[in-house]
Structure formats: C-alpha cells, structure tokens
Amino acid sequence: MKIDLTNTTSSKINAALMEARRARGSGAAGMVLTLVIVTDEGSAYDALKAANDASREHPMRTLAVIKRAGRSPRARAETRLDAEILVGSDAGSGETVVLRMHGELAAHAQSVVLPLLLPDAPTVVWWPDNAPHHPAQDPLGSIAQRRITDAVTAESPVGQLAQRAQSYTPGDTDLAWTRVTGWRSMLAAALDQRPSTIVSAVVEGESYNPSVELLGLWLTNRLQVPVERVVTNGPGITAVHLRTKDGDITLDRPDGLLGTLSMPGSPDRQVALKRRETSELIAEELRRLDPDDIYATAVRTPVDRLREPANAETAAAEQVAREVAEEAVEEAAEAAVEQAVANPERVTAGAAEKKPARKAAGKRTGKDGA
16 A cells, blocks of 8 residues: 655644554554654665565554755755655565655754654664764664664765764664674684684675675684785675684685684685675664663774785786796806806906905905004
C-alpha cells in the first residue's frame, strides 16, 4: 500500500499510518525500533532497499529524511513537507515513510521526526553518505541510541577514520568496521585452534579502504605486535598473515568470495568469507544497540601505527638501478684490464710518474705532522 501526502504535517502522517494499519487488519504495531535514514534523492533508493531487506529480521519503522532546501531564494522561501507512506510488501516487515522537506524546514528535520518515532522503542540514525563531522551532536543524531556512518563513501576514507576517532561518542559505529566482522571471527577462531605467539602481522588490501585500516588497527591493539599494511588490487581485504615462530597463519581471499585458511601442521581449509550487502551490514548493527568498545579502541588507534613497506614499483626501480650500476662497474673494470693488456708500456710509465708524486706528498705530510 502506498499513500502520498503533499504539504502535510507530522500529525497527518501519523493518522495516515494508523488508517493504513487498520486497513491491513493489524491493530498492533509489532515493531522493535525506528530507523532514521538521512540521505538525498540520489542515494535514497539503495538505502531504502537495504533497510527494507533488513526489516525482515528487525521489524521497524523506517523514516527516510530527504532535505531539499532549494537552490533559488524563492524555492528556499517555500516551506513544505511531502510524505510518501509505504505499508505492506512495499515496506518489508514494517512501515516506511519518506519525508521530503523543502525550504527552511530542511534545517529543522528533528521537529518533524520526533512525533513519528515509535514510543518506548530505540532509535537508530543512519547516514549512508555525507555524515556529519560529529554524529552525536547532530540534531537527529542526538535523539538516537545508535548512530551509523560509512567512511567508505567519504572523499578521503582513511582520513575519515581520524575524524571518527576525534568525534567518537558511545553509540557510534561505522559500516567499515562491520565489514571486518567475518575476518575478525575467523582469525580469532584460528588462534583458538592453534595457540601461538604472534611476532608480527601483515594485512593486505586495496588502497583507500578504511576496513583494511581498521582490521590492521584491531590487530595492532589486540596483539601488541608490529602490523604491516600492504596495498593490493583488492577487492577489499585480500589476505592477513600472522607471523609465528612455527610458521604463518594465513587467511587469504583473493576474489572476494571464498577464503583459504592455512595454519602450520594443518591442511588448508576453505571458509565462507563473501563480501556482504549493505542490508546484511545494517541487520548486524541492529542486533545489538549497546556501545561497541572494541570499535572505539580500534578507531582511536592512530593509523600511522601501521607500517607501510616501500612501493613495489619503487623497489623494482631501485633494483634495476643497482643492477645497472653493478654492470657499469664491471664494464669499467673489464675496459681497464683490456687497456692494460693492449698498452703495457703506457701503464708502466703512468705508474712511474705517480710514484714521485706520492713520495713528495708523504714528505709534506710528515713535515706538517711534526
């Protein structure tokens, strides 16, 4: 069921939701939380689809806030609220309300959202992109128990981690951290099966991927060993190597679908390590709404703790330069030998001319030293 309301109010939206619920024959809401999505028209479709898929595990009311302040003074002067209500199969296992705020109303989104929150139920705010610098101080973020951002959508994903560390407030989380849950679980399980002393670690993954950095920071913090960051072509995280005295514990996933776990003294095993959809990441974050202390510790660890080896191209160039220099030295030595064989008298005369000079230099040195 779909209901369109133009130039409406929050009270009219609530009345329309109640009427739609009675029309379906369900009086009780039966929803466990309210998910507020702050997005724009370009990202609204993908975000709503992910939320609807996640609602099959967590029945919820989804409020999509789309701010349309307007480009011209006339458009900004027109304050209007348009709503699109989706109930039933169009909204997954809950209710969806798309709120389009025009003009000055876009600057006061919390006044529209507050009356639409489910009573006595937690509130989660998700920014699929363009998250505020301090989510907890944002007007919408301040009313939520959980605030979800995604550093991978930022122009500088790795730099965004530093911003998240500075602004962290209990209840904050990032989907870049959620993406490494499978890797953390597999590595922890491998160490449980084979307890070993880790001396160092290597994390391989594509550049500008905050999940790779967070996984390396987590290993740095948990193992208290040097962690090396190696850049690959991806997709995402491609491999993790834990160096031990008995050999390497390696979790390798070159194709983003299936991983291989290798441990000393054990046969290689295939493990499911597929890259997950956004709906699965959101569903995982909605399972527990308490503060994530492990994420807080990892994101607050400085990124410069990770060691970066020399670029492969630079190393190759240096190797070529060394080889060229060695070949030049060998060629010069061979040319000197050939010249000595061809003109022995000239070489002998040159040596004779140098001996008096050396003797005179030695006398001057002895006189000066005295």
